[in-house]
Structures are given as C-alpha cells and as structure tokens.
Amino acid sequence: MGQIVINKDLAKAISDFQLPENLGFGNVMAPVMASCSYENGKWGPLELLPYGPITMYPTAKVLHYAQEIFEGMKAYRVNGKGPFIFRPEENHLRFNRSAERMAMPHVPYNIFMQAVLDVTAYSSNFVPRRTGESLYLRPFMFASEESLGIKPAEKFKFMVIASPSGSYFSGAGLSVYIERENARAFPGGTGFAKTGGNYAAGLAAAITTKNLGFVQTLWLDAVHKKYIEEMSGMNVFVVINNELHTSTLGDTILDGITRKSLITLAQDLGYKVVERKIDVDEMLADIKSGKCTEAFACGTAAIITPINYFGEANGDRYPLHYPDGKVSTILREKLLAIQEGREQDPYKWVTVVEPKTLN
Ligand SMILES: Cc1ncc(COP(=O)(O)O)c(C=O)c1O
Structure with missing residues (x-):
C-alpha cells in the first residue's frame, strides 16, 4: 500500500472518542475518516483525518446534478477477534462499475483498499463486539467541481467514513x-x-x-x-x-x-x-x-x-x-459465522485487518 498523510489532530480525536452504549444504525460515527482528491486527471495523496464537516462551494456539481456514488460494507470484531472485512474487493469492483455509469473516474484498488483498511484499523477499538453488530463502512465519491454547467465534472473527492452500528432492523419480522x-x-x-x-x-x-x-x-x-x-x-x-x-x-x-x-x-x-x-x-x-x-x-x-x-x-x-425464516435462519447463521470469523472461511471471503494505534 502507498503513502498516507496522517492529520496532526487525529491522535487526539481517536483518544477522546467514547463508544456510546446505544448505537442504532449509522447514527454514531467513528472519529477517523479518509479523503483523497482527484484533479487534472489524477488522484492526489490519501489523507486520514478526524471525522468532521467538509467544506465545498455551493456550486459543487454534486449538489445540483447528483454526480455521486457510494458503497456499504462491514467490519466485524465479535469476541475481540478481527476486525474482519467481508469481500472488500467486490465492493471495489462495484464502486468502479457505478463510477463508469455516472461518468466518474475509477478509484484505484490501492487507494480504495488503503482507505477502507486504515479507517478500520484505527477504529478497531470502536468496532462493537456483540454478534450482528459491526463497523459499517461507507466509501463514497462526489463531484466537487465548482461550476453550474451541466457536464461531467473533472474534480472529485473520494472519502471513507465509518459508523459503529447495531442491527439495521429492530423488532420482529x-x-x-x-x-x-x-x-x-x-x-x-x-x-x-x-x-x-x-x-x-x-x-x-x-x-x-x-x-x-x-x-x-x-x-x-x-x-x-x-x-x-x-x-x-x-x-x-x-x-x-x-x-x-x-x-x-x-x-x-x-x-x-x-x-x-x-x-x-x-x-x-x-x-x-x-x-x-x-x-x-x-x-x-x-x-x-x-x-x-x-x-x-x-x-x-x-x-x-x-x-x-x-x-x-x-x-x-x-x-x-x-x-421468522427456516432456510433463511440456516443461511444467516452460516453467513454471519464466516463474516464474524467464528467459522472457517473456505471461500477466502474475509480480509483480516491489523489494528493500528497512533501515539
Ligand atoms: C438497492 C440495493 N439492493 C441491494 C443491496 C444489497 O447489496 P449488498 O449485499 O452488496 O449489500 C443494497 C445494499 O447495498 C442496495 O442498496
């Protein structure tokens, strides 16, 4: 993996963060995010920084013409093992298929993976540990170019944010x-x-x-x-x-x-x-x-x-x-056991992430 720029305020943001007891889905955000800009036909350096607001001009094309794509993936750390990410290379392939359809540049494999893996690695302590809970990862890209002309943008931002999450659906069926x-x-x-x-x-x-x-x-x-x-x-x-x-x-x-x-x-x-x-x-x-x-x-x-x-x-x-499902209960248990690293992974679907800390 390539060079990554680590923002000077990140260590403090990570050490100040406390995981709340009640998570819900997509409400609580991990203190780390990744960002990379595309301009003049190429991607710049990947940066890791504290989660927080981003600035853009009111003319950013995404706000008018919806040139935007995203992915959804999960890192699991049940019983303290892992984190494990499920089939991230598939998300990368789909991300670039979406990019093509929306007239956006491909995000190279190394940038996509490093952003996802590092956001997960530095958020390792904030991956909830009960079965079914996870760190939900959201890679996304949007047209940041400042112009109201209706044509494909030439400036983009790729980012990864992460949310420690409980189950998506609460309650019964x-x-x-x-x-x-x-x-x-x-x-x-x-x-x-x-x-x-x-x-x-x-x-x-x-x-x-x-x-x-x-x-x-x-x-x-x-x-x-x-x-x-x-x-x-x-x-x-x-x-x-x-x-x-x-x-x-x-x-x-x-x-x-x-x-x-x-x-x-x-x-x-x-x-x-x-x-x-x-x-x-x-x-x-x-x-x-x-x-x-x-x-x-x-x-x-x-x-x-x-x-x-x-x-x-x-x-x-x-x-x-x-x-309440019959076949689906069997499939759910099998799939989740692989995703959470509780069972053998004969398909090599799971990527193991090495936790990282900053001093
Ligand atoms: C419209 C739609 N269909 C299907 C899926 C399921 O896809 P996946 O299993 O890759 O999460 C998703 C979620 O990503 C979705 O947004």
Missing part, C-alpha cells in the same frame, strides 16, 4: 409493501449503480410505505409493473418448494454481494437456487397456496432478514408460513 405505482429504476437507467439518485427516487414511496404501516418497499420492474426487482436497500429471495428463487440481475437491480454469497453458500448446502423473473402475482398466489413458505431480504446492512408478510395498498395481506 419485516412487513413489505408492494409498490405498484412508482418505479425506482428502468432499463438503460442507473438502477445497477450505487448512486444517491436511485435512493432519492425511492423516498416518496418510503413515506407511503410507512403511512400504510409497512417497513420496506418492494419494487417491481418499471416497464410491466409485474416482476419483482428488489427493495430500496436489499435484494430479495423467496423459498418455493424448498428451492431458493431470486430475481435475475440486469441493469435495474443492484448486484448484491450478500445475494451473490448466499447463492454460493446455499448451493454448497445442497439447496437448488433459481435465478429468474419472478411475477409478483404468481408469488402471491404461491404464498396463498402454501408453495411459497418463506421470503427474506438480504444485504450488507440487513444481513438476512425474514419477511413476515407482503401487502398491498388496498389492505390485502399475504403472510408467510415461516415469518
């Missing part, structure tokens, strides 16, 4: 609203990229979802409003006749690293996994007839969270036979 009006992504659009606009496009539906008493929104394809795509921050699996079914990827769905890992794990555990277009009304009929016994959401934040029921605006409800 997920209730999922089937969104039949709004669309999140469309063919030829940006659905497969992890860019802020996709999430903004889902927020109005998030209000409807909440007002109707649901926790999550299920998106259908924008063209036919018929096939299940994904949720606003996670992929979806359903269990039909003991087989795992999930939507085929395309340019409207995020290629989830949890989804990909679960396909491998499930197949190695002997489950048949089917990737196909899933017709939502067929799925609801399968739930009613008892063919579809469970469904679950998966993603870095959610890990694996069973779905309690699907529902519609007209009040119809489709409860799953196993609202």
Whole structure:
C-alpha cells in the first residue's frame, strides 16, 4: 500500500472518542475518516483525518446534478477477534462499475483498499463486539467541481467514513409493501449503480410505505409493473418448494454481494437456487397456496432478514408460513459465522485487518 498523510489532530480525536452504549444504525460515527482528491486527471495523496464537516462551494456539481456514488460494507470484531472485512474487493469492483455509469473516474484498488483498511484499523477499538453488530463502512465519491454547467465534472473527492452500528432492523419480522405505482429504476437507467439518485427516487414511496404501516418497499420492474426487482436497500429471495428463487440481475437491480454469497453458500448446502423473473402475482398466489413458505431480504446492512408478510395498498395481506425464516435462519447463521470469523472461511471471503494505534 502507498503513502498516507496522517492529520496532526487525529491522535487526539481517536483518544477522546467514547463508544456510546446505544448505537442504532449509522447514527454514531467513528472519529477517523479518509479523503483523497482527484484533479487534472489524477488522484492526489490519501489523507486520514478526524471525522468532521467538509467544506465545498455551493456550486459543487454534486449538489445540483447528483454526480455521486457510494458503497456499504462491514467490519466485524465479535469476541475481540478481527476486525474482519467481508469481500472488500467486490465492493471495489462495484464502486468502479457505478463510477463508469455516472461518468466518474475509477478509484484505484490501492487507494480504495488503503482507505477502507486504515479507517478500520484505527477504529478497531470502536468496532462493537456483540454478534450482528459491526463497523459499517461507507466509501463514497462526489463531484466537487465548482461550476453550474451541466457536464461531467473533472474534480472529485473520494472519502471513507465509518459508523459503529447495531442491527439495521429492530423488532420482529419485516412487513413489505408492494409498490405498484412508482418505479425506482428502468432499463438503460442507473438502477445497477450505487448512486444517491436511485435512493432519492425511492423516498416518496418510503413515506407511503410507512403511512400504510409497512417497513420496506418492494419494487417491481418499471416497464410491466409485474416482476419483482428488489427493495430500496436489499435484494430479495423467496423459498418455493424448498428451492431458493431470486430475481435475475440486469441493469435495474443492484448486484448484491450478500445475494451473490448466499447463492454460493446455499448451493454448497445442497439447496437448488433459481435465478429468474419472478411475477409478483404468481408469488402471491404461491404464498396463498402454501408453495411459497418463506421470503427474506438480504444485504450488507440487513444481513438476512425474514419477511413476515407482503401487502398491498388496498389492505390485502399475504403472510408467510415461516415469518421468522427456516432456510433463511440456516443461511444467516452460516453467513454471519464466516463474516464474524467464528467459522472457517473456505471461500477466502474475509480480509483480516491489523489494528493500528497512533501515539
Ligand atoms: C438497492 C440495493 N439492493 C441491494 C443491496 C444489497 O447489496 P449488498 O449485499 O452488496 O449489500 C443494497 C445494499 O447495498 C442496495 O442498496
């Protein structure tokens, strides 16, 4: 890894930081962040500095034209072992796929990895240690160029921040609203990229979802409003006749690293996994007839969270036979045991981080 510039105030910021007892998800920020600027066609030095406000001009293109991408990943330190980061090279690859779609430069592997690993290494003491808890890592890049012209920026900032976090969902099973009006992504659009606009496009539906008493929104394809795509921050699996079914990827769905890992794990555990277009009304009929016994959401934040029921605006409800999961409980335990370093990692998915301190 290359040279890194360490800000003179970082040691104090780290020694002053105290991890609160109640974390929630994404609310508490670790005292370290990484930053690297792109200008004149190249990346400058990577800097580690105390977490805090950043300055930019009101004309920064990101504020007007949403040229922005991000990633979400986790470092685990259960029982004091680790920290372990799950498949960071996959996040790097996806980050650069998002960058291409949003007309942004690639972030080189060394800069991405060093930023993620060093933020984790210097935050080692702030990685919460109970199972299911972690340090949530958020790499992101935005157009910092100061100009209102609508054209691709030439100045960018890449940063990594981190949040000691508890579980994403609190309480029992997920209730999922089937969104039949709004669309999140469309063919030829940006659905497969992890860019802020996709999430903004889902927020109005998030209000409807909440007002109707649901926790999550299920998106259908924008063209036919018929096939299940994904949720606003996670992929979806359903269990039909003991087989795992999930939507085929395309340019409207995020290629989830949890989804990909679960396909491998499930197949190695002997489950048949089917990737196909899933017709939502067929799925609801399968739930009613008892063919579809469970469904679950998966993603870095959610890990694996069973779905309690699907529902519609007209009040119809489709409860799953196993609202707490059956197959999903087996998969969740297996995946989490690897992520937390409690079990052997035959896939070499886990990167071990050496904790670091400053004097
Ligand atoms: C829209 C969307 N789909 C799916 C996922 C799951 O992806 P991953 O498993 O890589 O976290 C996420 C979270 O990153 C997401 O934001």
